[in-house]
Amino acid sequence: MNDAAKxxxxxxxxxxxxDPTGLHARPAVKLTKLAKAHQAAxxxxxxxxxxxxxxxxxxxxxxxxxxxxxxxxxxxSGSDAAAAVAAxxxxxxxxxxx
Amino acid sequence: xxxxxxxQVIAGIPAAEGLxxxxxxxxxxxxxxxxxxxxxxxxxxxxxxxxxAALLAAVAQAKAExxxxxxxxxxxxxxxxxxxxxxxxxxxxxxPIFDAVQAGASAQGAWDQALDREIxxxxxxxxxxxSARAADLADLKGRVLRALAGEGDDGKAALAEGAILVAxxxxxxxxxxxxxxxxxxxxxxxxxxxxxxxxxxxxxxxxLIVGLEVELDRLAPDAPAVLDAEAGRLILAPSDGTLAxxxxxxxxxxxxxxxxxxxxxxxxxTAEGERVQVLINVDDPAxxxxxxxxHCDGIGLTRTEFLFxxxxxxxxxxxxxxxxxxxxxxxxxxxxxxxxxxGGDKPIPGVSREAEPNPFLGQRGLRLSLAHPEVFRVQLxxxxxxxxxxxxxxxxxxxxxxxELAQARRLLDxxxxxxxxEGVAHGRPALGIMIEVPAAALTAGDFAADFYSIxxxxxxxxxxxxxxxxxxxxxxxxxxxxxxxxxxxxSVAAARARGVEIGLCGDLASDPATVPLLLDCGLRSLSVAPxxxxxxxxxxxxxxxxxxGP
Numbered sequence: 001m002n003d004a005a006k007x008x009x010x011x012x013x014x015x016x017x018x019d020p021t022g023l024h025a026r027p028a029v030k031l032t033k034l035a036k037a038h039q040a041a042x043x044x045x046x047x048x049x050x051x052x053x054x055x056x057x058x059x060x061x062x063x064x065x066x067x068x069x070x071x072x073x074x075x076x077s078g079s080d081a082a083a084a085v086a087a088x089x090x091x092x093x094x095x096x097x098x
Numbered sequence: 099x100x101x102x103x104x105x106q107v108i109a110g111i112p113a114a115e116g117l118x119x120x121x122x123x124x125x126x127x128x129x130x131x132x133x134x135x136x137x138x139x140x141x142x143x144x145x146x147x148x149x150x151a152a153l154l155a156a157v158a159q160a161k162a163e164x165x166x167x168x169x170x171x172x173x174x175x176x177x178x179x180x181x182x183x184x185x186x187x188x189x190x191x192x193x194p195i196f197d198a199v200q201a202g203a204s205a206q207g208a209w210d211q212a213l214d215r216e217i218x219x220x221x222x223x224x225x226x227x228x229s230a231r232a233a234d235l236a237d238l239k240g241r242v243l244r245a246l247a248g249e250g251d252d253g254k255a256a257l258a259e260g261a262i263l264v265a266x267x268x269x270x271x272x273x274x275x276x277x278x279x280x281x282x283x284x285x286x287x288x289x290x291x292x293x294x295x296x297x298x299x300x301x302x303x304x305x306l307i308v309g310l311e312v313e314l315d316r317l318a319p320d321a322p323a324v325l326d327a328e329a330g331r332l333i334l335a336p337s338d339g340t341l342a343x344x345x346x347x348x349x350x351x352x353x354x355x356x357x358x359x360x361x362x363x364x365x366x367x368t369a370e371g372e373r374v375q376v377l378i379n380v381d382d383p384a385x386x387x388x389x390x391x392x393h394c395d396g397i398g399l400t401r402t403e404f405l406f407x408x409x410x411x412x413x414x415x416x417x418x419x420x421x422x423x424x425x426x427x428x429x430x431x432x433x434x435x436x437x438x439x440x441g442g443d444k445p446i447p448g449v450s451r452e453a454e455p456n457p458f459l460g461q462r463g464l465r466l467s468l469a470h471p472e473v474f475r476v477q478l479x480x481x482x483x484x485x486x487x488x489x490x491x492x493x494x495x496x497x498x499x500x501x502e503l504a505q506a507r508r509l510l511d512x513x514x515x516x517x518x519x520e521g522v523a524h525g526r527p528a529l530g531i532m533i534e535v536p537a538a539a540l541t542a543g544d545f546a547a548d549f550y551s552i553x554x555x556x557x558x559x560x561x562x563x564x565x566x567x568x569x570x571x572x573x574x575x576x577x578x579x580x581x582x583x584x585x586x587x588x589s590v591a592a593a594r595a596r597g598v599e600i601g602l603c604g605d606l607a608s609d610p611a612t613v614p615l616l617l618d619c620g621l622r623s624l625s626v627a628p629x630x631x632x633x634x635x636x637x638x639x640x641x642x643x644x645x646x647g648p
Contacts, residue, residue, distance in 0.1 A: 020383035020420045024227060025181040025234070025294075032184060057190035058181065059216065065225045068423070069416035 011040075013085040014073045015092035023066040027096040032058045034091055040078025042088065046070050055088065105337045108312045110285060112330035113296035115629065116305025117348045118262055118282035119341060122321045122334075124314065125265030125272075143204035150196060153205035156245035161186050163241060164271070171274055178270045178294045181231070182238045191216070206246050213239035224408070230290060237269030262325045262332070264310070264317050270294040278304050283325045285310045285332045300388075303355075307332060354610075358632030361639065362393050368617070368641040375623035376634055377434075379603055383420060386427045389628055396431035398551065398625020399493070399603040400424060402438055402477070411449065411473050417480035425488035432489045434551065434625075436532070437477055439463050439495040449473055458565060463496020463534075468505055478513045485525030493551055497531040497538055500545050507546075532603075536560050539585040542592035550593050551625070554604025558582055577606050578615055590620040601625055610637035618644045 017023055023031070035042040035055040043052035046066045053060040055074065066072060072092055076084045143149060164183045168176040185191060191212070198208035213235060220232035260282045267288030268276075273295050283305030289295055290308055299306035305327035317334070324333040324344050333340060366376040377398030380386065405412045405420060425433050440450040441462025449470055454460035467474040481492050494506055507529055517524040530549035533539050534556035542550060554577060559565060561581050564574035576582070586602070593600035601623030606612045608630040614637065616624065626634045 016419065018419060018423055020423045021227065025231060026177045029177075029180050029184045032188075054190050057188050058184040059188050059191045062181075062228070062231060063219065065223065065228055067416070069413075069419035 011076045011081040011085040012074065013089040014071050015089045017066055017068055017070050017072060017092060018095040020068045022068050022070065023061070023064060023072070025062065028058055028061045030096050031088065031091060032056055032061055034087055035084065038076070038078070038080050038084035038087070040076040040081040040084045042074060042076040042081075042084050044088075045073050048073070104335065105340060106334040108310060108332040108334065110307035110310040110330045110332060111290075112306075112327045113289065113308040114299035114302075114304055114306040114327060116283055116303065116325075116327045117344055117351060118260065118305055118325040118327075119336075119344055119348070120260040120262045120282045120323065120325070122317050122319055122323050123261035123263050123281070124317065124319050125263055125268070143206070146200055146202055149199045149203070149205040149208075152246060153196065153199055153209060156205065156209075156242050157186055157192070159245040160238070160241045163245075167271060167274060175270075175274050175298060178234070178298065179274070181234055182241075182271065185235070185238055186242075206243065209242055209246070210239070213242075226290070226407075230294065233267065233269055233289075234294065236267075237271045240269070241271065262323050264314060264332075266314060268295050270298060273298055278302065283307075283327060285325055287312070287314065354633055354636070358636050360632075361635040362632035364635060366395070366635045366638050368638050368643070370641075370643060372622075374617070374638050375601065376631065376638070377432075377601070377603075377623070377625040378628045378631065379608075379625050380424070380628075383424050383427075385628060386424065391427060391429050391431060393631055394431075394628075396428055396489075397424065397433045397435075398601055398623070400433065400435040402436060403440065406438060406440065406449065411476065414476050414480045414483075417477060418483050421480060421484035421490070422487060425484060425490060428488065430488060432491060434491040434493050434530075435481060435484075436493040436495055437464070437467055437474070437481075441466050441496075458559065463532075464494045464502055464506060465496060465498075467494075468502065471509060474506075475509060475513055478510050479517065481527055482510070482513055482517055482524040483522060485527040486523040487525075490525070491528040491530060491549060493530050493532055493549075495532045495553070496534055496556070497545070498535045499537075500541075503529075503531055503545050503547060530598075533557065533585075533589050534560065536585060539589050542589045543595055547598065549598050550589060550600040552586060552589055552600070552602040552604065552621075554582070554586075554602055554606040557585065557604070558606075561585060577609075578612055583615065583619060586616070586619045586621070594620070599623065608634065610634060613637040614641050617641050 019027065032055065042055040044055040044061065044064070045052045046064050047070070052075065053064065055061060074085045074088050161183065164179055168179050168183070171179070195208045195212045199205055217232045217235045217239070220235060221229050223229065259280050263276065263281050263284040265284070265286045268284065268286050285307040287310045288308070296306060296308060305325055307325065307327050307330055310332060321334060322336065324336045324340060326333060326344065336344070366374045368374060375395045377396045378389070378394045379399040380397050381401050382404045405417060421435060439462070441457060441460060450462070450466055461469060481490065484490055494503065497503055510529060514524060514526060528548035530551060531538065531545055531547045532551050532553040533542060534553040536557070538545070539557065558575055558577045562574050562576060562579060564571040590600055600621065602616055602621050603625035606616060607624035608626040610633045613624070613634055624634060
């Protein structure tokens with residue numbers, strides 16, 4: 001991590017996908033819109049080992065192919081990193097409702 | 099006018115029910131998603147700055163078109179188009195395309211290549227859902243290419259009144275652009291039941307067949323045809339007899355539709371006011387999104403084969419998440435989940451035996467689960483854990499002997515003891531059996547089942563010794579044959595004597611014509627295809643008790 005990044009707040013969080021059809025198009029769009037509403041850089045991955053992808057890219061999020069029961073992990077860095085991760089975790093936990 | 103051509107039936111998969119008599123209209127090759135070459139010559143490439151400006155303008159135009167489309171459509175359609183709109187705002191997707199333009203590529207070439215790469219990636223995986231979304235990308239690709247070529251939105255294309263649209267494939271936005279007030283329905287070679295187009299067609303009641311098995315060149319424009327999206331057939335040069343038959347089906351459908359829509363939200367009662375339980379059959383929980391639990395008394399059959407469609411059987415957590423979601427939808431109403439019913443016409447990779455000489459009389463249903471306790475236990479554990487959260491019933495398919503039920507119950511008991519020892523929340527689900535095998539129907543009283551559910555589709559084929567997937571035997575596979583009725587009556591009597599519930603979850607319950615017969619047999623619980631709920635309730639309303647006479 002470089003010096004600039006050290007100054008930024010880092011946040012981590014995770015949530016399990018409830019929807020039986022998994023992270024399909026509508027939830028993926030909701031997720032990216034919510035991520036974009038934050039200034040922080042936000043990344044997401046499925047499981048503990050996969051590559052991180054940009055949570056603000058609907059194309060990348062769609063290609064996660066995150067199925068039902070999969071755990072979405074978020075990490076963010078930036079001024080509102082904690083708020084971004086909390087909002088995204090809450091979105092997944094309420095099954096993308098609203 | 100004489101019709102020289104003989105009637106010809108082309109098979110397909112019904113994606114949205116309905117019937118249309120009309121003429122073939124071919125979807126032209128200049129629309130999005132088609133394999134059009136026309137856009138390749140739309141404009142001449144300029145300097146990299148010009149190309150960049152052209153691409154920016156095309157993206158902006160595509161956005162504006164999507165905005166206008168979304169504004170004019172309902173929520174479901176808008177949400178589908180929103181994915182495309184979101185892609186136009188995806189910097190990760192767009193930046194490399196603009197980089198390529200900067201490096202000298204034409205706007206058209208860069209966009210075309212990048213989107214083709216993404217489409218190939220979406221289609222390439224095993225993931226059926228992601229493959230289906232490739233159509234959305236193709237849709238978007240065409241829209242931007244049209245904008246680059248200086249073409250406006252096609253708007254509502256003029257097509258003949260009542261025409262049957264045939265196409266290689268339809269993109270969601272093209273589907274929405276078409277004037278379905280004028281068009282009767284559609285038949286496409288591509289697509290699947292889970293594609294966005296199929297979802298849209300079902301939601302709007304537009305008859306649609308996917309997977310049409312014909313080269314489009316063989317379909318002459320304006321040729322008279324019948325679109326039978328109930329059976330999944332496109333009939334070319336229909337005979338007078340076929341036309342008359344379809345005409346009367348359309349008539350009956352129109353009358354039925356209006357009344358059924360009205361009956362949907364009403365209570366399921368007979369003409370004499372007797373309440374009948376009407377539940378739904380669920381093949382795939384995805385359909386629950388579009389259904390209201392208020393319209394039914396719960397779920398009488400949840401098939402779990404869809405869970406096992408992948409290469410590996412699903413783990414406990416994945417199954418539990420699905421079962422919980424279904425219980426949450428039902429909101430306290432009973433939910434019956436059937437354990438894996440693989441084998442027969444539903445092979446499951448890695449579980450069911452391959453190439454059994456006689457699969458319908460082979461190791462299927464519970465027989466297969468008992469032969470694979472390692473797979474069965476995972477399902478029972480997930481079901482027992484879900485049972486902590488709502489009224490869950492577990493139903494065993496293809497049961498022949500009481501000893502099989504006893505063996506399954508022992509496994510369930512072991513699993514419950516394990517969960518208790520692990521301190522994991524769980525409940526004891528009711529454990530019932532399907533009545534599908536004639537031996538089980540004749541000796542139903544001997545089974546220590548918590549409930550019974552008659553699976554009429556298999557029962558009919560086993561009683562009549564007529565495979566249900568063999569059209570040549572359609573005349574023998576009679577669901578209302580007295581032998582079948584006799585077995586249903588005996589099963590109902592056995593359930594009454596034991597004081598446990600019995601219902602029927604096969605196609606017989608979904609057919610308004612056979613509903614009175616089932617009530618005559620003493621059944622008061624029917625589990626039906628969700629699309630048939632209103633029609634079944636309507637049939638119940640017309641039921642005035644067992645008819646006198648023969």
